[in-house]
């Protein structure tokens with residue numbers, strides 16, 4: 001096939017949904033140059049042949065960074081990258097969208113750096129992701145923790161009430177921002193509309209970490225995105241559920257935002273690599289185009305239908321239960337949190353993995369999380385249902401309970417020092433038992449879900465021990481003298 005015919009074919013494919021970075025990369029692929037620049041594998045020629053075979057020669061051929069081949073630049077956004085970000089902003093209902101490498105982690109770090117300085121207060125839920133608290137360590141902001149509801153039967157965090165936010169705002173008149181994780185990892189949704197109205201009343205920006213909810217704008221059966229409910233900025237991990245490649249995310253600045261997008265971009269420029277992967281950027285462009293396309297909308301509708309089917313089948317089981325979408329709080333139907341009578345979540349996870357070759361998103365003390373994805377076929381879900389039915393009827397024993405190990409931290413912290421001061425203080429490392437009663441000097445937040453067990457500046461108590469079974473030693477603040 002000649003290059004012109006190839007080009008025509010490709011052009012036809014893109015007439016329906018525009019994907020500027022994907023198109024530019026295609027052009028670069030079809031019109032190769034003699035390459036004397038990075039990456040040094042030079043379109044794969046210098047790569048290990050086994051790796052090239054594994055990943056595919058085309059993947060290496062298009063592995064390049066911005067600046068070259070008319071692909072535009074990321075900071076400042078130019079060319080196809082700028083165009084792709086603008087299309088994404090439109091699709092998600094934002095004023096401005098930044099493509100992120102290093103995941104939503106980069107977005108959270110940039111938010112903290114752009115909006116807060118040392119000693120400034122941030123109202124934030126305790127079950128936030130560790131990237132938010134890393135951001136506060138960098139900027140020096142002081143978290144004012146708010147505790148969401150706890151659903152003890154399920155061993156998970158729930159929603160954050162607007163009342164909690166209002167009370168906290170009332171008692172602190174110098175807050176730089178309210179920073180909310182929504183939904184929770186397990187899909188529980190908070191009333192962002194009311195929280196946003198409260199933040200507006202107090203003239204404080206609202207940032208919503210919607211890392212797990214980039215699909216919401218593309219299906220009417222899913223909750224409403226915070227961008228439509230008055231948040232000032234929103235982070236989306238497109239790679240988690242939106243179909244882009246690992247590490248690629250988006251940070252959206254809302255219309256009429258209180259936030260200055262230039263400040264955010266300055267922070268992103270400091271944080272981002274200077275060699276952005278065009279493959280990752282193209283995958284963000286492609287994921288947005290896919291979600292907007294008929295095909296993508298169908299795939300998402302199928303994911304929703306699959307989740308409903310799975311839930312209906314679980315309803316028929318005797319010993320397996322799911323966190324129902326109508327249990328009193330709003331949830332994202334595609335995130336199916338299940339538990340089995342007499343089995344810990346970790347034990348159920350290992351049965352699924354070892355006996356049935358099924359890997360789930362995560363497991364914790366009481367249950368485990370199944371994601372009904374845009375890439376799952378109905379037959380995948382049918383297989384899962386078949387296996388769950390087998391487990392429901394079998395008599396598995398729970399070896400994990402004997403270990404007294406806990407995975408979902410739900411403790412109220414006793415704060416003795418500021419996060420940043422403790423992080424940079426002189427430290428010593430002690431065996432775990434001797435660390436009790438001392439002030440923690442490190443971030444202890446296991447992934448998933450990346451929620452803090454202990455943070456720098458917090459008192460270590462016996463209550464932490466069941467969460468620390470994998471730790472022999474802990475870094476604590478050095479005692480003076």
Ligand SMILES: Cc1ncc(COP(=O)(O)O)c(C=O)c1O
Pocket residue numbers: 102103104105106108128129131181185209211212237247249449450
């Ligand atoms: C609520 C939340 N925010 C942010 C992140 C960080 O996302 P990423 O993995 O895209 O860096 C995660 C990751 O699990 C998360 O759960």
